[in-house]
Amino acid sequence: MFGTHNIGSLPALLDRARATRRAQVEIAESLERFPSVLPARRESPYSAWVAISVGCNNTCTFCIVPRLRGREEDRRPGDVLAEIRALVADGVLEVTLLGQNVNSYGAGFGDRLAFGKLLRACGEIDGLERVRFTSPHPRDFTGDVIAAMAQTPNVMPQLHMPLQSGSDRVLRAMRRAYRRDSYLEILRAVRAAIPEAAITTDIIVGFPGETERDFADTLDVVRRARFAGAFTFRYSPRPGTPAARMDGQVPPEVVADRYERLVATVEEIALAENQALVGSVVEVLVADGEGRKDEMTRRMSGRARDNRLVHFTPPPGAPPRPGDVVTTVVTAAAPHHLLADGAPMSVRRTRAGDAWEALRGAGGRRAAALAMDGDGGPQGGGHGGRRGRPVPLGMPSRAPRG
Numbered sequence: 001m002f003g004t005h006n007i008g009s010l011p012a013l014l015d016r017a018r019a020t021r022r023a024q025v026e027i028a029e030s031l032e033r034f035p036s037v038l039p040a041r042r043e044s045p046y047s048a049w050v051a052i053s054v055g056c057n058n059t060c061t062f063c064i065v066p067r068l069r070g071r072e073e074d075r076r077p078g079d080v081l082a083e084i085r086a087l088v089a090d091g092v093l094e095v096t097l098l099g100q101n102v103n104s105y106g107a108g109f110g111d112r113l114a115f116g117k118l119l120r121a122c123g124e125i126d127g128l129e130r131v132r133f134t135s136p137h138p139r140d141f142t143g144d145v146i147a148a149m150a151q152t153p154n155v156m157p158q159l160h161m162p163l164q165s166g167s168d169r170v171l172r173a174m175r176r177a178y179r180r181d182s183y184l185e186i187l188r189a190v191r192a193a194i195p196e197a198a199i200t201t202d203i204i205v206g207f208p209g210e211t212e213r214d215f216a217d218t219l220d221v222v223r224r225a226r227f228a229g230a231f232t233f234r235y236s237p238r239p240g241t242p243a244a245r246m247d248g249q250v251p252p253e254v255v256a257d258r259y260e261r262l263v264a265t266v267e268e269i270a271l272a273e274n275q276a277l278v279g280s281v282v283e284v285l286v287a288d289g290e291g292r293k294d295e296m297t298r299r300m301s302g303r304a305r306d307n308r309l310v311h312f313t314p315p316p317g318a319p320p321r322p323g324d325v326v327t328t329v330v331t332a333a334a335p336h337h338l339l340a341d342g343a344p345m346s347v348r349r350t351r352a353g354d355a356w357e358a359l360r361g362a363g364g365r366r367a368a369a370l371a372m373d374g375d376g377g378p379q380g381g382g383h384g385g386r387r388g389r390p391v392p393l394g395m396p397s398r399a400p401r402g
């Protein structure tokens with residue numbers, strides 16, 4: 001038995017349990033160092049999650065993470081980069097940097113510009129084609145990170161930035177230290193620097209005390225922000241959080257009604273944004289297991305550079321493998337995906353595709369998804385993470401909507 005603060009002790013505890021044939025118990029009050037020596041779990045041979053920090057220094061009133069995980073502990077940049085280089089050497093093309101608040105990365109070792117520098121350092125890694133991150137916090141989002149995103153070619157034109165509410169009153173009650181205008185200003189700056197960026201978000205409806213007017217403010221921000229998609233949640237109290245004890249809990253039927261209206265608005269905008277891409281060229285990293293209907297439709301699926309899900313018709317003959325890169329043209333759009341049903345312009349066979357094929361040969365597709373590798377960080381779930389199943393760090397699990 002161990003706690004969340006000493007997950008790094010797991011290998012030693014297992015060894016001890018094996019040697020003594022007795023259950024081992026070790027509970028730590030706080031994290032003493034980032035557990036960089038745990039085996040990493042890959043999402044796939046072509047894509048991996050890399051934790052850059054655990055814990056959080058914020059105190060959002062709906063969130064249990066600070067209580068469960070403690071204060072933010074940053075992993076040293078050298079350890080992060082070494083793990084990424086090792087992954088790339090094994091064929092990985094894409095990494096997603098994970099932290100509860102990636103924008104405060106570096107505060108622990110005295111470098112407030114560390115996250116932007118880390119993105120730029122990722123740009124120096126040969127063979128690393130796609131870099132993503134989750135999640136940024138609007139409070140700490142600074143211009144140097146936007147510049148690093150725009151100027152580092154392998155940082156993808158995509159941003160997932162939690163909004164939570166479009167009402168300043170509710171944001172204050174949530175103890176989210178930004179306001180609707182400052183949030184929209186970050187989006188404006190990101191789009192000025194990266195016009196093709198797809199921006200997605202998290203939104204909670206029915207936070208205690210939320211009025212119809214507050215909810216209208218949220219819908220207003222959603223319309224102004226033109227999100228490419230959103231993870232939407234009905235608020236439900238989490239025991240141990242300040243919000244669970246707040247007055248003004250919103251009746252479930254009111255929450256349900258607002259939720260439906262929010263989803264409809266998000267989907268309407270996402271559809272319009274996706275339809276605007278019909279006729280454009282997309283570069284798709286072919287994925288394994290992204291298209292539930294692929295077998296029936298004879299399509300394959302993957303993610304565009306901006307992280308949009310693309311279902312495409314493969315060329316006749318040998319199909320591309322997960323990990324290969326297909327360039328094709330968008331022919332139709334839906335709120336949650338793009339279709340590309342013409343003949344692809346090109347198929348690039350990659351080292352990642354070779355790695356996928358080798359793993360499949362060695363033990364089946366499942367083995368590929370569960371491959372373990374030494375000398376890496378634990379996979380931590382942040383606010384987001386649409387793909388794979390990173391270990392959650394305390395945020396509610398979610399179903400993507402919109």
Ligand code: SF4
Nearest residue numbers: 056058060063065100
């Ligand atoms: S919601 Fe995110 S930023 Fe807020 S306390 Fe939780 S982990 Fe930290």
